[in-house]
Amino acid sequence: MSSDQSHIPVLIQEVIEGLAPVEGRQIVDGTFGAGGYSRCFLEAGARVIGIDRDPSVAPFVDALKADFDDKFQFLPGQFGQMATLLAEADISDVDAIVLDIGVSSMQLDQGERGFSFMRDGPLDMRMEQAGATAADMVNGLEERELSDLIFGFGEEKRARAVAKAILAAREEAPLTTTLQLANLIEKTLGKGKPGKAHPATKTFQALRIAVNAEYNQLVHGLYDAEAILPAGGKLAVVTFHSMEDRIVKRFFKPQAQQSRHLPMSEEAPQCWDDISKPIRPSKEELNRNPRARSATLRYATRNEVPARAFSMDGLGVPGMAKKQEVGAKT
Structure with a gap:
């Protein structure tokens, strides 16, 4: 990562290892932020499509376009709608998708955005x-x-x-x-x-x-990734608190829904192979970037089982999140 980047991409080496090989692949960075992940993928020889809902990322987008020309493309919008965004841009050949869930360092560092309790500013917190x-x-x-x-x-x-x-x-x-x-x-x-x-x-x-309807965004993004990626495609997700991590864990490896009223239950579709164990930052990374302390990475490889229909059942999503609509600015 270049020295002028303010965002330190968390678990970047582990993400690259999980997505390997990166060179020559087309990767969707669904949570672009300050472009830390995108820059690392581009420097490793990938083509990257960045997605972000925050208009303030524009300078970081311009910097990557200047440095990498047509190897980098940006789509403004929510990663929970990435299937629609990619289709509208006529992009279909995606090899990997990366999601870094939650607020970015860039947003935390801007007191006027209202994300941080350490900096005074308006009580805002809107990513868009x-x-x-x-x-x-x-x-x-x-x-x-x-x-x-x-x-x-x-x-x-x-x-x-x-x-x-x-x-x-x-x-x-x-x-x-x-x-x-x-x-x-x-x-x-x-x-x-x-x-x-x-x-x-x-x-x-x-x-x-x-x-920001973040849990709703996360689940929609996971299902969109499942529908977008071909067999062999890879999805890596970095989360920063336990509920998000549980959602990702249960998404990758769903359990059959049991009922005391039914003697049998259908086996849950298994759409992902090579599911990683949870990966946490090393001591060396924590010394460099204390904000990584709560990060957890999980990644998996898409198989040939047909993509599932969207559902929050069995993922442990809080009930109130199910009422929020992706795309709504309410």
Whole structure:
């Protein structure tokens, strides 16, 4: 990766090994961000199609086009709609797909985007910079809805306490900035032990996931990849928290749906071979990039079993995520 890249691609060597061979292949980077993965694939001799929903990635797109000319192509949009995006661009020969799920380092570092509780800025969190913001949710949802969101998407065990504190605070004035919310959560839950995650981490995660319909995006993206890739094609997915990783794990290796009312159940279709075990960053990588600490990589190879119809059943997706539509800016 060139020295002027601000985004350090997490587990990049392991991703390249999982996709090997890379040279001469056409790879879809479904979560382009600052272009870290795309640049590494291009430098390794691949052709790359980048996809991203965030308009602010334009300078990174221009840089790769300048450096690699027609070996790099960019499609603006959501990776949960990549089958449609590729079809509209008349692209069908895809050898591999990579998804790096969640917020990018580029977005975290821009305080004005509202993703980080470490930088003051508007309580926004919209990747597409359109539609409802985190502030809209924090100031508009009822206590039960807010508590369910924080618990379901953030796995915050004290979600009720956080929701109650938010409602009490907003009676005085709306919560509009990241530090307002972060300080309120810290006051409610306590500062926590040294070396542990900030107490606002899970609530911010939950709001970001809800604002951007991220679980819905993930599942749609996985099924699109299954439909796009030919036998022998490879899919690599990097996740940053346990629920995302469980979804990917269950997608790659689905279990038969059992029912106490039925004596037999059909065997779940197995569309993927050579499924990797979960791969975590090395100590050396963590020393270089502490943000990689929660990353998990899983990859697999597409076989000849026909692609499945879209379904969230059996993946462990939170119920509220099933109500969100990919493509909707609400």
